[in-house]
Amino acid sequence: MIASLPRPAWLRAATALYLGAFLLFLFVPLVVVAVFAFNNAPYPAPPWHGFTLDWFVGNAAAGRVGLFRDSELLGSIWTSVVVASWVTGLSVIVGTANAFLMERYRFPGKQLLSVLMLVPLVIPGVILGISILAFCSRLAELADSLWGLDLDFLRPGLVLVVLGQFSFVATIATLMVSARLKRFDRTLEEAALNLGASHAAVLRTITFPYLRPALIGSAAISFLMSFENFNTTLMLVGEDAPLTVLMYGRMREGASPVLNAVSLFLMLASALLALSLMRAGRRGAERTVNAAADAA
Amino acid sequence: MSEPSGHALWQRRMMLAVLLTPALLWLFALIILPHVQLALLSFRERIAPRTYAASLMQYRTFFAEPLYWGVFVRTAIMSALATAMTLLVAFPVAWIIAKVARGRASSLLFVLCLIPFWVSETVRALGWLILLRESGVLPTLLVRLGITAVPVELLYHNATILIGLVYTSLLFMVVPLVSSLESLDNSLIEAAYNLGAKGPAILRQIVIPHAAPGITSGCIVVFMLTLGNYLTPNLLGGKNSQWFTELIYTQFIVRFNWEQGAAFGFLLLALSTAMVALGLRVSGQRFVDVMRRA
Numbered sequence: 359m360i361a362s363l364p365r366p367a368w369l370r371a372a373t374a375l376y377l378g379a380f381l382l383f384l385f386v387p388l389v390v391v392a393v394f395a396f397n398n399a400p401y402p403a404p405p406w407h408g409f410t411l412d413w414f415v416g417n418a419a420a421g422r423v424g425l426f427r428d429s430e431l432l433g434s435i436w437t438s439v440v441v442a443s444w445v446t447g448l449s450v451i452v453g454t455a456n457a458f459l460m461e462r463y464r465f466p467g468k469q470l471l472s473v474l475m476l477v478p479l480v481i482p483g484v485i486l487g488i489s490i491l492a493f494c495s496r497l498a499e500l501a502d503s504l505w506g507l508d509l510d511f512l513r514p515g516l517v518l519v520v521l522g523q524f525s526f527v528a529t530i531a532t533l534m535v536s537a538r539l540k541r542f543d544r545t546l547e548e549a550a551l552n553l554g555a556s557h558a559a560v561l562r563t564i565t566f567p568y569l570r571p572a573l574i575g576s577a578a579i580s581f582l583m584s585f586e587n588f589n590t591t592l593m594l595v596g597e598d599a600p601l602t603v604l605m606y607g608r609m610r611e612g613a614s615p616v617l618n619a620v621s622l623f624l625m626l627a628s629a630l631l632a633l634s635l636m637r638a639g640r641r642g643a644e645r646t647v648n649a650a651a652d653a654a
Numbered sequence: 655m656s657e658p659s660g661h662a663l664w665q666r667r668m669m670l671a672v673l674l675t676p677a678l679l680w681l682f683a684l685i686i687l688p689h690v691q692l693a694l695l696s697f698r699e700r701i702a703p704r705t706y707a708a709s710l711m712q713y714r715t716f717f718a719e720p721l722y723w724g725v726f727v728r729t730a731i732m733s734a735l736a737t738a739m740t741l742l743v744a745f746p747v748a749w750i751i752a753k754v755a756r757g758r759a760s761s762l763l764f765v766l767c768l769i770p771f772w773v774s775e776t777v778r779a780l781g782w783l784i785l786l787r788e789s790g791v792l793p794t795l796l797v798r799l800g801i802t803a804v805p806v807e808l809l810y811h812n813a814t815i816l817i818g819l820v821y822t823s824l825l826f827m828v829v830p831l832v833s834s835l836e837s838l839d840n841s842l843i844e845a846a847y848n849l850g851a852k853g854p855a856i857l858r859q860i861v862i863p864h865a866a867p868g869i870t871s872g873c874i875v876v877f878m879l880t881l882g883n884y885l886t887p888n889l890l891g892g893k894n895s896q897w898f899t900e901l902i903y904t905q906f907i908v909r910f911n912w913e914q915g916a917a918f919g920f921l922l923l924a925l926s927t928a929m930v931a932l933g934l935r936v937s938g939q940r941f942v943d944v945m946r947r948a
Binding site: 360361362363373376377380381383384385386387388390391394401402403404405451452455456458459463465471473474475476477478480481482483484485486488489490491492493494496521522524525528582585586588589592593601602605606609610613617618621624625628629631632 | 669670672673674676677680681684685686687688689691692695743746747750753754755756763766767769770772773774775776777778779780781782783784785787789790791794821824840843844847878879881882883884885889899902903906907912915916919922923926927930941
């Protein structure tokens with residue numbers, strides 16, 4: 359029942375109980391991951407054997423290779439960062455172009471195009487992955503048989519991973535930038551134009567500063583979506599595995615607290631990203647919430 | 655703006671072309687053509703090395719092999735169950751955020767709900783593995799408390815997969831629910847209450863009809879994501895997961911039977927699309943609006 363109506367004691371108690379259970383459900387898995395990154399035992403399982411930083415700084419001599427000495431893990435983090443940077447750059451640029459296209463222009467087929475732009479969000483990631491895989495290897499085959507070209511980048515690998523992630527992250531960037539551009543007061547631009555500013559100057563001094571929060575927000579969300587992506591990436595990955603794929607492989611082989619260590623690192627990085635977004639957003643929590651919600 | 659001169663018109667056309675190019679490249683090269691290629695693959699059959707003929711064999715194999723359609727049906731049912739459970743878990747919390755908690759408590763709760771989703775799904779699955787495996791936290795706790803004599807394996811059950819899926823999907827349900835509940839005018843509820851309506855009647859006659867668009871958006875998105883999930887069923891279900899995306903992966907990556915994998919992909923896409931369409935039909939909404947809300 360809503361706050362303004364009388365709520366019987368049992369309902370209050372039930373609400374509190376439910377909330378407690380819900381928050382437990384939400385946070386226990388994450389807390390457990392963090393805690394066992396510091397357990398002095400070869401497996402992330404109880405009982406507690408005391409505190410250690412081996413899973414971060416340990417080296418082969420100590421018999422435990424910690425996160426900071428695990429070149430394979432560190433390499434995969436770097437791979438993920440490179441992939442995510444490309445995806446972010448491409449998505450924000452294309453998303454911004456799309457936002458201007460859809461908000462500022464009229465052309466035949468616009469309705470169809472606006473539906474098509476949303477479609478990537480309703481295609482399961484696995485299918486986006488296999489369709490791009492199949493298409494690109496068909497292109498590679500064609501290039502080979504027609505011109506004798508060996509287009510290696512069309513084979514499974516990081517280029518395909520970037521394309522696969524970009525194919526749906528672009529939709530999210532488009533939605534986020536469009537939402538802000540839609541609320542823009544066009545008379546500001548017209549005033550500047552009437553006062554003699556060039557189109558380029560108007561874009562640079564009025565429109566882009568206004569869009570800045572959406573551009574930053576969509577860049578952060580794009581980076582995050584790319585960094586965390588698994589389904590599409592799994593289908594397109596070549597020899598260099600991004601972090602999520604490598605972690606998955608290791609989790610299937612068996613548990614090691616190094617994975618907890620890298621997970622904790624990821625949590626901190628995400629928290630940092632969220633905090634800086636909140637600060638950039640100025641309106642505080644509300645906007646970050648919207649940004650995160652848009653990621654859905 | 656003033657009457658556009660010939661030059662300005664030409665400039666505008668050029669700008670339109672410049673802005674259309676990336677959009678069309680993106681949609682054609684990465685969405686439309688790949689799916690056409692996938693469709694072509696699924697409708698052909700290898701009759702000799704490097705020779706193919708048009709055929710429906712891949713789809714026939716699917717219906718002829720009980721293992722394949724069994725997994726398909728199972729995935730659909732489990733996804734529907736997970737969606738319903740997500741709705742049940744998320745609705746009260748969305749209600750508290752939108753209607754019971756006030757001001758900062760409400761935004762704090764909302765942010766708390768979002769936090770787990772800033773972390774990769776891999777990390778969340780790792781958390782559940784550590785909690786539920788035989789040597790894990792929960793079985794150990796159960797032995798300590800004397801509830802079970804020996805540690806029990808809590809992984810690899812259907813229930814485990816469902817819990818993992820609900821956990822992963824919560825955000826996508828909470829967000830649309832909160833926004834649709836927030837737009838419900840409190841005075842409607844107060845009026846109903848003053849006229850003597852009880853909680854269940856208010857819920858059925860006022861709250862649910864008002865929140866229907868949010869409920870539909872949430873359910874569509876959650877069902878779709880669950881159906882297409884690979885990581886959570888695979889890690890929490892182990893060999894028992896039998897998720898349809900795993901069959902696609904096996905055909906494509908392990909067996910290199912792309913024709914069969916493409917057919918599976920299309921079947922999954924068809925199911926996902928059908929459920930989205932059904933959800934829209936039932937609630938009388940437009941696709942564009944639902945996606946914007948989600």
